[in-house]
Amino acid sequence: xxxxxxxxxxxxxxxxxxxxxxxxxxxxxxxxxxxxxxxxxxxxxxxxxxxxxxxxxxxxxxxxxxxxxxxxxxxxxxxxxxxxxxxxxxxxxxxxxxxxxxxxxxxxxxxxxxxxxxxxxxxxxxxxxxxxxxxxxxxxxxxxxxxxxxxxxxxxxxxxxxxxxxxxxxxxxxxxxxxxxxxxxxxxxxxxxxxxxxxxxxxxxxxxxxxxxxxxxxxxxxxxxxxxxxxxxxxxxxxxxxxxxxxxxxxxxxxxxxxxxxxxxxxxxxxxxxxxxxxxxxxxxxxxxxxxxxxxxxxxxxxxxxxxxxxxxxxxxxxxxxxxxxxxxxxxxxxxxxxxxxxxxxxxxxxxxxxxxxxxxxxxxxxxxxxxxxxxxxxxxxxxxxxxxxxxxxxxxxxxxxxxxxxxxxxxxxxxxxxxxxxxxxxxxxxxxxxxxxxxxxxxxxxxxxxxxxxxxxxxxxxxxxxxxxxxxxxxxxxxxxxxxxxxxxxxxxxxxxxxxxxxxxxxxxxxxxxxxxxxxxxxxxxxxxxxxxxxxxxxxxxxxxxxxxxxxxxxxxx
Amino acid sequence: xxxxxxxxxxxxxxxxxxxxxxxxxxxxxxxxxxxxxxxxxxxxxxxxxxxxxxxxxxxxxxxxxxxxxxxxxxxxxxxxxxxxxxxxxxxxxxxxxxxxxxxxxxxxxxxxxxxxxxxxxxxxxxxxxxxxxxxxxxxxxxxxxxxxxxxxxxxxxxxxxxxxxxxxxxxxxxxxxxxxxxxxxxxxxxxxxxxxxxxxxxxxxxxxxxxxxxxxxxxxxxxxxxxxxxxxxxxxxxxxxxxxxxxxxxxxxxxxxxxxxxxxxxxxxxxxxxxxxxxxxxxxxxxxxxxxxxxxxxxxxxxxxxxxxxxxxxxxxxxxxxxxxxxxxxxxxxxxxxxxxxxx
Numbered sequence: 001x002x003x004x005x006x007x008x009x010x011x012x013x014x015x016x017x018x019x020x021x022x023x024x025x026x027x028x029x030x031x032x033x034x035x036x037x038x039x040x041x042x043x044x045x046x047x048x049x050x051x052x053x054x055x056x057x058x059x060x061x062x063x064x065x066x067x068x069x070x071x072x073x074x075x076x077x078x079x080x081x082x083x084x085x086x087x088x089x090x091x092x093x094x095x096x097x098x099x100x101x102x103x104x105x106x107x108x109x110x111x112x113x114x115x116x117x118x119x120x121x122x123x124x125x126x127x128x129x130x131x132x133x134x135x136x137x138x139x140x141x142x143x144x145x146x147x148x149x150x151x152x153x154x155x156x157x158x159x160x161x162x163x164x165x166x167x168x169x170x171x172x173x174x175x176x177x178x179x180x181x182x183x184x185x186x187x188x189x190x191x192x193x194x195x196x197x198x199x200x201x202x203x204x205x206x207x208x209x210x211x212x213x214x215x216x217x218x219x220x221x222x223x224x225x226x227x228x229x230x231x232x233x234x235x236x237x238x239x240x241x242x243x244x245x246x247x248x249x250x251x252x253x254x255x256x257x258x259x260x261x262x263x264x265x266x267x268x269x270x271x272x273x274x275x276x277x278x279x280x281x282x283x284x285x286x287x288x289x290x291x292x293x294x295x296x297x298x299x300x301x302x303x304x305x306x307x308x309x310x311x312x313x314x315x316x317x318x319x320x321x322x323x324x325x326x327x328x329x330x331x332x333x334x335x336x337x338x339x340x341x342x343x344x345x346x347x348x349x350x351x352x353x354x355x356x357x358x359x360x361x362x363x364x365x366x367x368x369x370x371x372x373x374x375x376x377x378x379x380x381x382x383x384x385x386x387x388x389x390x391x392x393x394x395x396x397x398x399x400x401x402x403x404x405x406x407x408x409x410x411x412x413x414x415x416x417x418x419x420x421x422x423x424x425x426x427x428x429x430x431x432x433x434x435x436x437x438x439x440x441x442x443x444x445x446x447x448x449x450x451x452x453x454x455x456x457x458x459x460x461x462x463x464x465x466x467x468x469x470x471x472x473x474x475x476x477x478x479x480x481x482x483x484x485x486x487x488x489x490x491x492x493x494x495x496x497x498x499x500x501x502x503x504x505x506x507x508x509x510x511x512x513x514x515x516x517x518x519x520x521x522x523x524x525x526x527x528x529x530x531x532x533x534x535x536x537x538x539x540x541x542x543x544x545x546x547x548x549x550x551x552x553x554x555x556x557x558x559x
Numbered sequence: 560x561x562x563x564x565x566x567x568x569x570x571x572x573x574x575x576x577x578x579x580x581x582x583x584x585x586x587x588x589x590x591x592x593x594x595x596x597x598x599x600x601x602x603x604x605x606x607x608x609x610x611x612x613x614x615x616x617x618x619x620x621x622x623x624x625x626x627x628x629x630x631x632x633x634x635x636x637x638x639x640x641x642x643x644x645x646x647x648x649x650x651x652x653x654x655x656x657x658x659x660x661x662x663x664x665x666x667x668x669x670x671x672x673x674x675x676x677x678x679x680x681x682x683x684x685x686x687x688x689x690x691x692x693x694x695x696x697x698x699x700x701x702x703x704x705x706x707x708x709x710x711x712x713x714x715x716x717x718x719x720x721x722x723x724x725x726x727x728x729x730x731x732x733x734x735x736x737x738x739x740x741x742x743x744x745x746x747x748x749x750x751x752x753x754x755x756x757x758x759x760x761x762x763x764x765x766x767x768x769x770x771x772x773x774x775x776x777x778x779x780x781x782x783x784x785x786x787x788x789x790x791x792x793x794x795x796x797x798x799x800x801x802x803x804x805x806x807x808x809x810x811x812x813x814x815x816x817x818x819x820x821x822x823x824x825x826x827x828x829x830x831x832x833x834x835x836x837x838x839x840x841x842x843x844x845x846x847x848x849x850x851x852x853x854x855x856x857x858x859x860x861x862x863x864x865x866x867x868x869x870x871x872x873x874x875x876x877x878x879x880x881x882x883x884x885x886x887x888x889x890x891x892x893x894x895x896x897x898x899x900x901x902x903x
Contacts, residue, residue, distance in 0.1 A: 285656075415628065
């Protein structure tokens with residue numbers, strides 16, 4: 001997924017100091033004791049449309065997680081459990097047949113949209129068709145494996161998936177027919193773009209008008225300039241605590257527009273309960289020292305990387321790319337991000353939390369399972385061997401904190417290694433579209449890659465495969481231009497292995513991770529963690545951090 | 560036009576009867592140098608320029624750092640101890656880091672930025688860029704304002720109408736929109752003019768933007784003064800005896816208009832510096848890792864809470880320079896004001 005758009009918070013809560021965060025398994029007792037109240041949240045503002053099949057940012061997905069449902073979903077739990085796909089509107093995981101090409105879901109009965117209409121199989125097929133009709137950002141990436149989807153991409157307005165999605169209202173089943181087996185299809189069905197909305201929802205981007213949903217809350221007011229309000233959905237009855245638990249609070253209200261410093265002040269002064277903004281780097285020390293009992297740190301399944309363009313000098317030489325991987329002082333970058341308690345050096349492309357991740361680090365002074373320090377001697381030797389010293393290299397970054405600092409660091413490092421290096425800092429609004437357009441021939445850039453769903457294909461498969469090189473397009477995500485037939489075959493084999501046995505698939509992906517890392521199309525820098533700060537009245541049992549949508553709002557109470 | 564000294568030369572007897580007065584320029588300089596505030600402003604400005612010129616010496620021999628390279632893992636000796644420039648926070652959850660400073664010593668005098676660079680060294684280097692941009696932009700403004708104002712005021716008619724409307728357009732155009740548009744257009748590209756090329760990150764671009772947007776502010780009073788001089792008796796007399804227009808323009812009009820430019824010069828430098836800071840703040844102008852006072856403020860804004868001197872110091876540099884230039888501008892204006900003659 002596009003660098004800053006999505007967050008993936010998966011992992012154990014590392015800090016849980018205050019009593020309100022105490023574990024308690026008696027859910028009904030907690031629901032009785034803490035039900036009610038209004039949750040007050042702060043955010044810079046949603047990225048645009050509130051339509052669940054259009055919105056593609058972490059904040060919108062946070063509210064969508066408690067407003068919309070899919071056939072399957074990622075478990076509303078804390079830590080790595082939030083990676084697990086569980087049945088949501090479907091009664092169970094699908095029956096798989098035809099060597100993985102056919103998946104049959106049985107829809108739960110009695111689930112209603114917030115207008116009282118029951119969810120039907122027709123709604124399911126119509127929702128998938130609508131995904132193509134409204135040009136959902138991932139429709140042509142993740143769902144083209146459905147039979148008939150290619151035609152939907154070509155002619156969106158008249159999209160019909162009658163052949164690809166068979167429905168049987170009598171048995172309440174929905175059967176997907178795939179062109180080929182897809183090891184990651186269940187995760188794709190669990191994505192928010194696959195949310196089920198009423199079949200009569202207009203096949204156009206609904207903008208500020210939220211389509212009807214089935215979750216415990218419904219959006220009643222949304223103004224991109226000022227805020228959003230969601231209240232309890234009167235039709236909601238909890239059918240699965242794992243998939244869609246009822247919420248504690250009666251109302252959720254976001255106020256938009258404050259900057260991160262002001263938002264943090266408001267939370268610390270208990271004028272708001274939580275802020276979407278990242279805690280400003282310069283105030284980490286203050287939180288660390290004075291508000292540790294209101295702070296939560298959790299792992300994020302994402303990583304910062306510096307892609308190198310493998311199609312143009314000097315990075316078309318693997319030795320140069322490896323030299324950079326050896327030379328980067330990841331500890332320095334970790335410190336710059338917020339210190340070792342807020343980020344971890346990483347040398348590979350599958351971060352912690354993704355199947356196939358096995359700790360290893362070859363690009364360090366003492367190769368082993370972890371990074372131990374930069375190896376400048378090795379880096380200089382490789383550059384001398386490649387004979388590229390003195391060549392011109394331009395590093396791109398944007399004007400946001402961290403991206404800018406990382407880019408400036410890399411420029412200094414390249415200069416130290418003997419390159420004629422310069423840095424270009426672009427405006428945040430221009431940066432992503434500029435660096436991913438192949439016509440701009442960007443040699444090196446910095447960004448964070450976050451997941452759409454927690455599978456290895458969403459990292460290595462998205463970042464370094466031939467299919468994701470899109471010439472002269474701003475939808476190109478393979479910034480390295482890395483296209484390797486061996487890697488393509490390894491990925492195909494890993495998908496086959498995963499379909500039969502996920503553990504075997506994970507092993508295959510671990511080998512792929514090593515292969516990609518050896519070829520160094522990008523320098524992995526560090527895997528960040530997320531720091532959340534709450535008002536003193538917020539509690540949860542526990543507060544859950546979703547793999548895709550930040551803090552799970554239904555897990556919070558305020559009284 | 561004649562001067563009193565010319566008159567004295569032609570009439571030797573008169574020399575004994577009249578007091579030989581100095582020319583208007585010498586009079587103005589004399590008035591300026593008699594003002595303590597002008598002396599203070601000139602001395603402070605000279606010191607600022609000297610300090611920025613000495614930036615390489617400061618970086619090499621005093622701070623002993625490269626102000627353009629990151630130093631995230633650097634250490635320095637402070638009070639007999641070796642300390643990290645970027646120091647980890649150890650309290651509580653152990654989150655975050657904090658740059659060193661201010662040490663009020665040779666290294667990291669006002670502190671480090673978040674990349675471990677000595678902010679004082681960057682301020683001195685940044686001053687070079689800020690002053691250069693402001694100086695060149697002001698020169699552009701003055702030269703073009705003089706040309707446009709003279710032509711519009713002296714020739715009048717259609718020339719005046721066209722040039723005045725042109726000035727209105729420049730005046731009305733939102734400068735930050737222009738600058739932002741230019742930055743978008745020029746990302747990663749250059750302006751190729753055949754004989755020469757302007758790179759997208761060249762400081763020529765902010766120089767031109769600032770220089771052009773200031774032209775109307777100066778050209779209008781120049782035009783007004785030109786019209787006034789054009790209608791004066793001595794110009795009418797010159798025309799009457801057949802003196803060519805270009806000669807009247809150069810000999811009679813320009814010397815009477817120049818004081819306006821001299822008055823505007825320091826004020827325009829001050830305005831240009833503030834504009835440069837704003838443009839740099841919008842990522843237009845001086846590009847990283849180079850610095851200007853504006854870029855240093857922008858870079859260190861996140862440190863405002865914990866290391867305020869890293870933003871206060873470049874801010875003070877701007878304020879001090881602008882105040883001194885304004886002070887000088889006031890004195891220069893008064894010195895060229897004919898009404899001040901009674902006080903001499």
